[in-house]
Amino acid sequence: MIKIALIGIAAVFVAMLFRNGKTEYGLFISIVAGILIFTFGVGKLSSILAVFNRIQEEIGVNKEYIQILLKIIGITYVSEFSANLCRDAGYGAIAGQIEFVGKLSILAVSLPILMALFDTIGRLFR
Numbered sequence: 001m002i003k004i005a006l007i008g009i010a011a012v013f014v015a016m017l018f019r020n021g022k023t024e025y026g027l028f029i030s031i032v033a034g035i036l037i038f039t040f041g042v043g044k045l046s047s048i049l050a051v052f053n054r055i056q057e058e059i060g061v062n063k064e065y066i067q068i069l070l071k072i073i074g075i076t077y078v079s080e081f082s083a084n085l086c087r088d089a090g091y092g093a094i095a096g097q098i099e100f101v102g103k104l105s106i107l108a109v110s111l112p113i114l115m116a117l118f119d120t121i122g123r124l125f126r
Contacts, residue, residue: 004037030088038081064112071109075102 011033015026049070056066079102086095 004040007033007037027089031085034081034085068109068113072106075105075109078102079105
């Protein structure tokens with residue numbers, strides 16, 4: 001985490017150097033730093049996936065539900081990351097649209113879990 005924090009802080013300082021002159025260079029530095037930090041985060045996925053697999057084995061949760069949960073987490077991070085890049089570039093409206101579609105995508109992906117929940121509730125009341 002210290003490496004990631006240092007990359008972020010260094011990118012901010014370098015981008016600040018271009019604030020008065022070539023502002024597009026600062027934007028490019030911000031994008032490159034964001035992608036670099038994102039790739040470090042993706043490197044942590046193997047340990048996270050191992051924990052999810054262990055949970056699935058221990059509890060006996062349907063593997064499909066774990067996959068849906070991972071998709072939801074992925075959609076959340078990708079939409080948040082891309083929306084923040086757009087917002088940093090000064091395109092807040094596009095960032096808002098990305099977040100909106102991300103929320104709709106999460107809803108669409110989570111529908112099987114929602115339907116299973118409703119089925120379970122329905123069986124309890126019969």
